[in-house]
Amino acid sequence: MEIITSGFQSDLDGRISENVRAVLVVESADLAQKMVLGLPIFIRTLRQLRQAGFKEIWMVSRHLENLRPLLNRFGMLEYIQLSHDTPHFESGVSIFSAQYHYESEFIRWVHVKKITNPSDYLGKINPMWWHRLEDSKASLKAIEKKIFQNIKDKTEGWVAPHLNKPVSFAMTRQLVKTDLSPNTITFVNLALAVLTALLIMNNNYGWRVLGAILMQFSSIIDGCDGEVARIKILSSRFGAWFDTIADDLANNLFWLGVFVGLFRTTGNTFYFNGGWVLFGLSFLVSLFLYYQMMTRTKSANVKDFVPAWSDKPASAKEGWFEKVRPLMKRDFFVFLMFVLLILDLRVLLFWISTVAISATFLVHGASFVLSLVRRR
Template sequence: MKLPLGVIVFASGRDAERLVAGVPAAARSVREARRAGLSVCWVTAGAGWEPSAATRAEIDRLADGMDVHFGNGSALAVEGGFDRVAMIPGDRQPAAEAILRAIAEPDGITQADLVQVVPQEEANQVAGRMTAQGAESSRRLAAAARAVVRSTAKPTDGIVSRHLNRPISQAISALLLHFPGIRPVHATVGTGLIAAAMFASLLFWGATGLVVGAILFQAASIFDGVDGEISRATFRSSPAGAKMDSLVDAATNLSFLLGVAINLQMRGEVVYATFGYAGLVLLASGLVMIGRAAARSQAPFSFDVVKDHYRRQGTNGEPSRLMQGLTYLTSRDFFALAFALLIAFGLAPLVLALFAVAAGGWLVAVILALRPTQA
């Protein structure tokens, strides 16, 4: 069956160029039409509308080679031999699956998204009806943006991240995605700046700096989710970005623990500071082992290699409840909040003691996980 021509209809150029979670609505709709398999697509948003240079660049990026035109698509339907036209309401931002359902339906319509597949001679009439319903387009586009941001959560989120960090980071992401040109790297740099302020507080503000540093460590843990949310919302995920994010995460974690140890040492708590330094040595040893194993196998470096190994040891590829519990307890979102609370209650020495024990256990887990690789 030949797929129909796609015609994406907006009530106005303003609606077509409105940012929906960081991406112009027209570009986001074009991407879904391409994912649905349509080879040719028109975008119409009122007489004489042409996309701005920024919107056109985003359309080109997300069209991925699909033939995209602007204006009334009915003439091309005839010239291109299309006997059917998929009328896609841009303000409803239907997903590719909804477009495919409409194509497969006998009457060519999905009630949820009002995607209609009609004979080419009816296309202009249907487009007129869609445009007339544009009074609600602003509300619909705002709802679509909220849905996109909500979808950026990860199934692997820990308990703290799911119930505390993620709601806050998504609120921050939703705000930042209103700004044209926002990129994941901007959020990654933001996390790095929070980490730098955290380390400075731990080094120079004594007991007060310890509390401020703990608060900033938790803030960095929350803000760390923003770059990933922006990348998923704007379709800008990349191996280089993921690697940079992982490096900033590691630097933040290490600088926090090192800063707490130095802070306690400067205040005469030498024994507890030593726990921190020992934990850092154990942690560094494990990271070196992971890095060497990755270099030998020519695989990308990943901090998740231990989790992945023990996940595979579970039933049907699912980790045991014990492993799930340990994963939650050793995840950054959990220990950042736990350490912040312990320090707030004056238990900073306990933080480093717990860290040293956890680092020793983690090193043993790394050795056991990499043993097959080394054999």
């Protein structure tokens, strides 16, 4: 049997031209209320339907009174319409079952393609994108495993998938059981970055080691906000931009700690003055990047950025920029800083950072200028 595993993203990138209704059929209230990573399975699907762009969402069940408290608790009553029987629509409706777990990408694809019966396609798509819910712990564990695996499969870089994710996943499993929002996690991590910078600039080696450890820990936590947002279907444009800007602020704070610490230890003003110059270049890189993300890629996610001279999306993984992208990712550079700080090789870190920041400034600056020229 042919398994559909490609072509989805190109379909999802297209415009949605009309409103499509979605109907979620809840046959078993007991199954629908099963908790998977902090959410009842039917609440997860309703949030996914809303996130995918379905503006009219119906939930059909003979057990509405049993389900209404959970709908109210998770704030879904204002977004959906309830019925004991499936309403009749002549066209423009997609019917889902609460007895299945669906990946968000599949639901978005169903929306774009205006598919009436998504269940007809379950045997043809990647099995990681759906799971039939059964009344067993093994079934719930299988869904959890698929959710985390799908997140890991979309994680880029050399360090994050292999070193950061095993730890962040363990933390996220606990965080989804709380009411902490992804934005709260981002804010806490930014506050941790401030403390880290203060420790890194300390004259005492022991405090700097603690700062280095906290810096790597911050890099791990950086994955938790996005994981919680995806698992609990709480992603938002504001949250994505907040996360991106907070990451850049944290990176600059870490760099501030490095060059101020070198100046305090050696008394050499070269590190202090040169560090501030590089700090300014790093700030400009962020501005160049944000402008292009807002005007060209229309995305708040840095991984979607492609330089102005490229005519292919980042997902194509082609060109020299894509080959060096892992070197510019936060997970790699923070890990490199962590190692060099532990080894007390701050001078080497200063010069590596000088080369890295300067090269990044030239690349993003050239792309920024080219994007300005093309917009005229």
